[in-house]
Amino acid sequence: MNKKVRVRFAPSPTGGLHLGGVRTVLYNYLFAKQNGGDFIVRIEDTDQTRFVPGAEEYIFNCLAWCGLQPDESPLHGGEYGPYRQSERKPLYRKYAEQLVNEGFAYYAFDTPAELEEMRNSLKTAENPSPQYDATTRMGMKNSLSMPAEEVTAKLANGDNHVVRIKMPSNEKISFTDLIHGEVEFDSSVVDDKVLLKADGMPTYHLAVVVDDYLMKITHAFRGEEWLSSAPVHVLLWKYLFGIEQMPQWAHLPLILGPSGKLSKRDGAKYGFPVFAMNWTDPKTNELVEGFKERGFLPEAFINMLAFLGWNDGSGQELFSIEELVSKFSIGRVHKAGAKFDFEKAKWYNHEWIKKLPASHIAENIKELFAAKNIAVTSDEYFIKVLDLVKDRCTLLTDFYEQSVYFFQSPQQLDTAAVLPKWNAEKSAFFESYCELLHNISSWELSFIENEFKQLAAAKNIKPGELQLPMRIMLVGGKFGPAVFEIASMIGKEETISRIKKALTIFNQ
């Protein structure tokens, strides 16, 4: 009786994968894994005019980065292929014709121009968007309004035509949504949607029902923008395969930007990424920034996304993907849309950077460094540095600024932090300190620090007055871990060299 859980993410390859899309993938994935089911990715490329080269590959790259791998897809294979709707084209016609034969749909011959004319002529202030529906269909060119012989002739002649669903006039269509509960529509307010286009491709409406059936989908999660067309899908299920075969629907709340629905424009406008990974539109060459490139960890990105509309009620906020799989529940998904908060997103990333061992992020940072021409020669040293500065890094990209001085002497010194209180005594202190360091018995943190403090005491200067200058000499600015720790890391020669170099600058 219990069917194996099968869910699907069905993107259309028209551009970048944004936050909302990844969250839909995530909820699908979590639900599938939690129930020992399958997660399928089906490419909805029925609109050939919107095809964007590279978009499909990009989507799979994003999924791989996020660690949300499909069990079945055009890339991963599977028993229910093909997984691209364009490759399934021949499949759909017979369902459309079945609907026509049973009186649930009809052929329509109106040209785009004629449709536009109808909409324009019927448009009024009260009815700004006239529909192709029970009130207008008999005035249009279709197999309901035209004599049967003419229809047959047109069909035989190969005239361009579409198949439209014949929406019943006054029927209540309802279904139970996993998130919203009982949802009801009046059939009279939904139009006669095109099911099969003139080019023989199905529209989303037909394709989603046919493919969900053929692919044995048990639960269908999608964005709330689809809720309005759900009655079409419900009807199609009823007509074609039986309502009891229909998957359980869950319409996910929208993710909003600072001003309304989150758009890729918001990213540029407010300075945060909206796509998972960088996406360059091949036509406009416009680049939309991704979370990955901005310096996000996939762990943090996923964690943050999971909480945009869901929480387990316990107050825990940091979840690994494994924990999410076990704790997620579709019933605790919010009904209301959630506004995306970049500050909170950064907090998640910071938490994950602190939480993960340095070795886990080392490769990633190494690449970042390589791009800045910083060579990492010792992994041991590198990991130690990472551990020292982790707490100070919110984004992966912060590691450069926070640790570059461990690999090269600072290019610039924050002299303003030192000069106002600089004097000959301090200068003399550092001269002497260099000599002591030169002859130090062992280059260890405690020795370096003790020499410093003893010398300061001998010269009757407060150590605190000297530590900031020392820091500026080694780091360049007022930040970073304990200053003697840094000295012990970069080594004797380098420490002395930086102090001497800084001294000439301070004494100018």
Place this chain on the structure above:
RNA sequence: GCCGCGUUGGUCAAGAGGUUAAGACGCCUCCCUUUCACGGAGGAAUCACGGGUUCGAGUCCCGUACGUGGUACCA
């Protein structure tokens, strides 16, 4: 316009008739630290509005407002 969905601090949110209405982000103050962080302790700030139902309503019902989605041979 019509239809759908929604509405707890600035943001994410807990809450399923009786609570001083959790927690987190952000902001502010203090402590720790003679750097910056981390960490710790506090603080300001909320049930959209109006009617019901009830001994009692953030929780149930009805309106209104507002937000949001749809209204394509796009998904």
